[in-house]
Amino acid sequence: MSFKIAIIGAGSVGFTKKLFTDILCVPEFKGIEFALTDVSEHNLQMIKAILDRIVEANKLPTKVTATTDRRKALEGARYVISCVRVGGLExxxxxxxxxxxxxxxxxxxxxxxxxxxxYGQRNIPVILDFCKDIREVAETDAKFLNYANPMAMNTWAAIEYGKVDTVGLxxxxxxxxxxxxxxxxxxxxxxxxxxxxxxxxxxxxxxxxxxxxxxxxxxxxxxxxxxxxxxxxxxxxxxxxxxxxxxxxxxxxxxxxxxxxxxxxxxxxxxxxxxxxxxxxxxxxxxxxxxxxxxxxxxxxxxxxxxxxxxxxxxxxxxxxxxxxxxxxxxxxxxxxxxxxxxxxxxxxxxxxxxxxxxxxxxxxxxxxxxxxxxxxxxxxxxxxxxxxxxxxxxxxxxxxxxxxxxxxxxxxxxxxxxxxxxxxxxxxxxxxxxxxxxxxxxxxxxxxxxxxxxxxxxxxxxxxxxxxxxxxxxxxxxxxxxxxxxx
Missing domain, CATH: 3.90.1820.10 (AglA-like glucosidase)
Structure with a gap:
């Protein structure tokens, strides 16, 4: 199979690695593309190096890209996964x-x-920006998988106001x-x-x-x-x-x-x-x-x-x-x-x-x-x-x-x-x-x-x-x- 998954907030390094390896446990998914995006270039490069090493070690045809340009990452994506924490630890x-x-x-x-x-007040405006990009540049009817808290508030906003096919996980x-x-x-x-x-x-x-x-x-x-x-x-x-x-x-x-x-x-x-x-x-x-x-x-x-x-x-x-x-x-x-x-x-x-x-x-x-x-x-x-x-x-x-x-x-x-x-x-x-x-x-x-x-x-x-x-x-x-x- 060949399709694209975009991960927003991919700088959440440990969780991104878990999602990545889980998905590649599905035999049909070996040739898909992962597009990583985050506001932190530093974190992006660290996680990309880890995922590249996994691809290389397992001799996979999987493609991994990383960019701080969110719309570029979302272009043509069939699935979009969010694990963002707006404002970070500060x-x-x-x-x-x-x-x-x-x-x-x-x-x-x-x-x-x-x-x-x-936390919801910080996240919701950003979630709606994600939804706008998904509607405009992702695959038609792309599915948005939200892992970010506050789960109910983020998912509520994405469905009710973002008008994107969303599930909270x-x-x-x-x-x-x-x-x-x-x-x-x-x-x-x-x-x-x-x-x-x-x-x-x-x-x-x-x-x-x-x-x-x-x-x-x-x-x-x-x-x-x-x-x-x-x-x-x-x-x-x-x-x-x-x-x-x-x-x-x-x-x-x-x-x-x-x-x-x-x-x-x-x-x-x-x-x-x-x-x-x-x-x-x-x-x-x-x-x-x-x-x-x-x-x-x-x-x-x-x-x-x-x-x-x-x-x-x-x-x-x-x-x-x-x-x-x-x-x-x-x-x-x-x-x-x-x-x-x-x-x-x-x-x-x-x-x-x-x-x-x-x-x-x-x-x-x-x-x-x-x-x-x-x-x-x-x-x-x-x-x-x-x-x-x-x-x-x-x-x-x-x-x-x-x-x-x-x-x-x-x-x-x-x-x-x-x-x-x-x-x-x-x-x-x-x-x-x-x-x-x-x-x-x-x-x-x-x-x-x-x-x-x-x-x-x-x-x-x-x-x-x-x-x-x-x-x-x-x-x-x-x-x-x-x-x-x-x-x-």
């Missing part, structure tokens, strides 16, 4: 730092909450299923069948069968509580399972941002999280992890380049959806996965305009969603709180209406549990001023925001959060990796 740092001044302690801050909403469902299979003693995750439905990062395992046998709440609770690791790392998720009756896909730390009962008071945060890894609830955990990962890659790049000389092993193909979707569309080998799409009847008790994550099947006819799923009422209620915030956030990003943006942040469950309206209004002013370089739609509002900040009497505090760890040095990371290798 803006992400503000997403965590500024809300902390107002008592809002986030672990990730990339979906909703104050950080996720501002995440790996939370797969990771949650792997956990469940492990605690139930399965030899392989393939022994577990499930229906998982909701919205991105708030998706719920509403049906579970292990080798055909139905798994109920009590058995699942007992299995998690008996597990030597998850019983400690996933305390919050287990508590939600007990109360809601179903298990959530999202990690302990990330889930705590959407359910304010667990993260609104510092003493409660430390009760429910685990500090063995960032993902279990650490304050600004993903920011620290991302910073360390970037620093490690920059320093250890020669090792990454050397590792690229190894043969591609199809048995190690990941469970990221992208390669499997492309394989199904191009070869008609049917694939079942969980995808982010506009609701339109997929989930009966969520709004029809919302972006939902639910089961679907892919073949040459496209992505075909299973319709008519009804969530348990508590799950639907939790999703609704986020959907209302997402809808306002998307509309604010499109219109540049700072008052609507403030209302979106005010209605966020965790923000509303922690902050007063006066604090929210000042916090949003501060975040918009700090991130003005990435928020062109709010340029008209920045002078007035600065003026309000100069006169504000709302008190803030310099606070690192309830459970903060410092960014580790390269030397510390090397020592930790060496200790793990020796112990393992």
């Amino acid at each position: 803006a992400y740092g503000d997403d965590i730092r500024i809300p902390l001044k107002y008592g809002i302690d986030q672990c990730v801050g990339d979906t909703i909450c104050a950080g996720g909403i501002l 995440c790996h939370g469902v797969q990771h949650g299923a792997e956990q469940i299979a492990e605690v139930l003693g399965a030899k392989s995750p393939r022994e577990l069948d499930y229906v998982c439905s909701g919205i991105n990062h708030q998706t719920w395992f509403i049906e579970l069968r292990l080798n055909g046998r139905e798994i109920g709440k009590d058995e699942l609770v007992a299995a998690f509580e008996a597990h030597p690791v998850y019983s400690r790392q996933e305390k919050l998720r287990i508590d939600v399972l007990k109360r809601f009756g179903v298990y959530s896909t999202e990690s302990n730390g990330h889930l705590s941002e959407y359910l304010p009962w667990y993260r609104k008071r510092p003493d409660e945060i430390t009760r429910w999280i685990d500090m063995s890894d960032w993902i279990h609830g650490e304050t600004g955990g993903y920011l620290r992890y991302s910073t360390e990962t970037r620093n490690w890659f920059e320093t250890e790049y020669p090792q990454f380049l050397e590792a690229a000389s190894k043969p591609i092993d199809p048995s190690k193909r990941s469970n990221e959806h992208a390669s499997h979707i492309l394989e199904a569309l191009e070869t008609n080998r049917v694939y079942r996965g969980h995808f982010n799409v506009k609701n339109d009847g997929v989930i009966t008790n969520l709004p029809q305009d919302a972006i939902v994550e639910s089961p679907g099947f892919v073949d040459r006819f496209g992505i075909n969603m299973a319709a008519g799923i009804t969530l348990p009422e508590a799950c639907a209620a939790t999703c609704m709180s986020s959907i209302n915030v997402q809808r306002m956030s998307v509309h604010a990003a499109i219109s540049g209406d700072i008052d609507l943006l403030k209302l979106a942040v005010l209605h966020d469950p965790l923000v509303g549990a922690v902050s007063t309206p006066e604090e929210v209004w000042q916090m949003v002013d501060e975040m918009v001023v700090a991130q003005a370089a990435w928020l062109p739609q709010y340029a008209h509002a920045v002078p007035a925001a600065k003026e309000r900040l100069s006169k504000s009497r709302v008190k803030t505090r310099e606070w690192a959060g309830a459970a903060r760890r410092s960014v580790r040095s390269i030397e510390e990371l090397r020592a930790e990796k060496a200790a793990l290798k020796q112990a393992g």
Whole structure:
């Protein structure tokens, strides 16, 4: 086969390499073209060198190009994959730092909450630029695969305003299923069948069968509580399972941002999280992890380049959806996965305009969603709180209406549990001023925001959060990796 895949934000080096090798595990795809694009020439050249080394080592006819000219990369592309982070770690740092001044302690801050909403404001104008280019220079009816967070907001904007055939992709469902299979003693995750439905990062395992046998709440609770690791790392998720009756896909730390009962008071945060890894609830955990990962890659790049000389092993193909979707569309080998799409009847008790994550099947006819799923009422209620915030956030990003943006942040469950309206209004002013370089739609509002900040009497505090760890040095990371290798 011969077609072109464009990857926007290809400087996300590790993830781009994973997608690349996954796709090349499909035998029919050996002769396709990958067009990489990013705003960073430096990152582009690093990832291109790695992918070129993979092509050379495996003696493939695959073509790899790299350019900072996005339209050139998109010309003639049949598939466009986005994994961008607008503003990079600099803006992400503000997403965590500024809300902390107002008592809002986030672990990730990339979906909703104050950080996720501002992340969406930065991304959505850029997503619409991508869509414009796709409509104008890509193949007719090109498919846009969005991996970038905030998943629901980005996908909502691309479908509703970008008018491009878009699907949002995440790996939370797969990771949650792997956990469940492990605690139930399965030899392989393939022994577990499930229906998982909701919205991105708030998706719920509403049906579970292990080798055909139905798994109920009590058995699942007992299995998690008996597990030597998850019983400690996933305390919050287990508590939600007990109360809601179903298990959530999202990690302990990330889930705590959407359910304010667990993260609104510092003493409660430390009760429910685990500090063995960032993902279990650490304050600004993903920011620290991302910073360390970037620093490690920059320093250890020669090792990454050397590792690229190894043969591609199809048995190690990941469970990221992208390669499997492309394989199904191009070869008609049917694939079942969980995808982010506009609701339109997929989930009966969520709004029809919302972006939902639910089961679907892919073949040459496209992505075909299973319709008519009804969530348990508590799950639907939790999703609704986020959907209302997402809808306002998307509309604010499109219109540049700072008052609507403030209302979106005010209605966020965790923000509303922690902050007063006066604090929210000042916090949003501060975040918009700090991130003005990435928020062109709010340029008209920045002078007035600065003026309000100069006169504000709302008190803030310099606070690192309830459970903060410092960014580790390269030397510390090397020592930790060496200790793990020796112990393992």
